[in-house]
Every structure is written in structure tokens, then in C-alpha cells.
Amino acid sequence: MIATPDRTPLPRNFFDRPVLEVAPDLLGRILLRTTPDGPIALRLTEVEAYDGQNDPGSHAFRGRTTRNEVMFGAPGHVYVYFTYGMWFCMNLVCGPEGRASAVLLRAGEIIEGAELARTRRLSARNDKELAKGPARLATALGVDRALNGTDACATGDTPLRILAGTRAPSDQVRNGPRTGVSGEGAVHPWRYWVDNDPTVSPYRAHMPRRRRS
DNA sequence: CTAGTGATTCCCT
DNA sequence: GGGAATCACTAGC
Numbered sequence: 001m002i003a004t005p006d007r008t009p010l011p012r013n014f015f016d017r018p019v020l021e022v023a024p025d026l027l028g029r030i031l032l033r034t035t036p037d038g039p040i041a042l043r044l045t046e047v048e049a050y051d052g053q054n055d056p057g058s059h060a061f062r063g064r065t066t067r068n069e070v071m072f073g074a075p076g077h078v079y080v081y082f083t084y085g086m087w088f089c090m091n092l093v094c095g096p097e098g099r100a101s102a103v104l105l106r107a108g109e110i111i112e113g114a115e116l117a118r119t120r121r122l123s124a125r126n127d128k129e130l131a132k133g134p135a136r137l138a139t140a141l142g143v144d145r146a147l148n149g150t151d152a153c154a155t156g157d158t159p160l161r162i163l164a165g166t167r168a169p170s171d172q173v174r175n176g177p178r179t180g181v182s183g184e185g186a187v188h189p190w191r192y193w194v195d196n197d198p199t200v201s202p203y204r205a206h207m208p209r210r211r212r213s
Numbered sequence: 214c215t216a217g218t219g220a221t222t223c224c225c226t
Numbered sequence: 227g228g229g230a231a232t233c234a235c236t237a238g239c
Contacts, residue, residue: 048231057231067224085221085234091231105233123234135232180231207217209229 002111004030004041008164012153015075015093023049023103024175024192026092028168031108032161033141036164040113040141044105045168046193046200048178050091052100057178057185060100063090070102076153078160080138080145087135088144092162095126106134106179106191109199117141133201168194184207 010029027048033040052071056131059068059081070079075095080088086108087114091102110117117130117140124130131137138144143160150160178191179201186206193200201204 050231059231062225065225081231082223083230085223085230086234087229106231133232139233178231182230185231202215204216204232206231209218 004032004039004163006163006165007032007155007161009153009155009167010076010164012074012076015092015153019049019051019094019101019103020190022092022094023047023190024170024173025167026103026105026162027173027192027194028166030111030163030165031105031141032163033049033143034157034159034161035116035142038116040117041111042108042137042141043111044108045197046107046191048104048106048192049188049190050102050104052102055188056183057181057188058100058102060102061185064100068100070149071102072098072176073149074151076151076162078147078150078152080143080144080148082145083135088138089134090138090141090143090147104134105137107132107193107199107201108137109197110140128198132199135156172196176203177205179203180206182208 031042050058060071077093079091091104094101110130121140124185131140172195174195
């Protein structure tokens with residue numbers, strides 16, 4: 001059974017629109033990760049929008065740095081960042097170039113290559129948890145720093161691609177506050193998810209932490 | 214189910 | 227030096 005017979009990527013101009021249009025339009029799309037060990041395909045069920053301009057929650061808010069450089073580049077590319085000393089999370093960059101907007105891929109359902117994903121996510125109690133959360137998603141797909149800057153709209157022999165496929169029906173899309181975002185950036189209801197989908201991560205507000213002595 | 218906390222490294226002030 | 231777009235685990239309801 002081939003879950004993803006059509007490997008046509010989304011056209012780059014899909015991402016050359018306001019990030020608040022792109023984010024909900026990504027739900028239901030298939031992310032195809034090709035590894036030496038085999039393919040993994042994931043259906044997106046939860047995303048968050050980050051605007052490079054005037055969004056305190058965005059990594060690009062304080063301007064261009066070596067870390068966020070990819071966000072300022074061409075749309076349709078993958079921005080991978082390292083966080084909390086342990087985890088990677090991945091975004092798809094939106095246009096126009098220089099605005100540094102991006103969509104964080106927060107959760108999804110593994111529809112192909114679950115055996116491989118399970119070997120990377122040994123603590124998952126069931127398959128719904130394999131990619132339930134942004135760092136879990138990246139871990140399940142084997143995505144790390146090495147894929148930062150990858151073009152997700154390219155054809156051919158690519159490690160990571162976002163397929164055209166079909167979007168989730170608009171009447172099944174919900175939105176609300178972003179998860180884990182602190183301060184002023186928390187006010188925007190820029191988290192989008194597929195209603196009643198068991199792979200969507202639970203909402204948790206940002207918790208300020210005191211450093212251990 | 215919710216709430217709290219330790220883990221661990223990098224980035225930016 | 228302080229905190230981070232998180233996860234795993236525990237306690238308690």
C-alpha cells in the first residue's frame with residue numbers, strides 16, 4: 001500500500017502569501033521525509049503562525065541573526081531551530097523574502113513509515129503520540145540542524161518535501177492562542193488545528209521558570 | 214485529566 | 227547570565 005503515490009510539492013508561490021493565510025491552508029497536507037532507512041509521511045494536524053514583523057513571539061522579532069537567517073530567505077524553505085538544550089523544531093518559511101514569517105509545524109499523524117518513526121520515539125505510548133508536539137514531530141521525522149535551509153518545494157531526490165495533496169476542510173479548522181509563547185506574543189490566536197483530531201497536542205500556556213541554584 | 218519540575222545547550226543581552 | 231516556539235515524568239484529583 002503506497003500512501004503517497006503523488007509526490008508533487010506545493011508550488012513556491014503557495015508560501016508567498018500572508019502567513020495567516022498559509023498556516024490554516026497547510027493543515028491536512030503531507031510532509032514527506034526521505035531517509036536512507038526509508039520514507040516517513042506525516043499529515044499535518046496542528047501549526048502555528050509567526051510573523052517576522054511586529055510579532056514579539058517570533059524568533060525574527062529582534063532582527064536577523066545567524067540562528068534565524070533562513071527565516072529571512074526565500075519562501076518554501078525549512079527553518080530548524082534547537083531549543084531547551086535538547087530538541088529541534090521545524091518551520092516552513094513564508095514570503096515575501098525579507099519579512100521572515102514562518103509556520104511552526106506542531107503536530108501530525110504518521111501515515112507512512114510508522115515502524116521507523118517508532119524507533120526514534122521510544123517513549124511514545126501509542127502511534128498518536130509519535131508526532132504530538134513540535135519537538136516530537138521533528139524527532140519522529142529525523143529532522144535536525146542538518147536540514148535547516150532545505151527547500152521543501154523542490155522536486156527530485158530531496159530529504160524533505162511538503163506535498164500539494166489536499167487541505168483539511170475549512171469547517172474542520174479551529175484556531176486559538178499559541179502554545180508556550182510568553183509575553184505580548186501570547187495574545188494572537190495564531191495556532192491552527194484540525195478539530196477533534198487525536199494527534200493534536202494539548203494546549204499548555206507558557207510557564208516562567210526560575211533557574212536552579 | 215491538570216499542574217509542577219528537572220533535564221540540557223545555545224543564543225542573545 | 228537568564229531564559230527558551232519542549233518533553234518526560236510524577237503527584238494528585
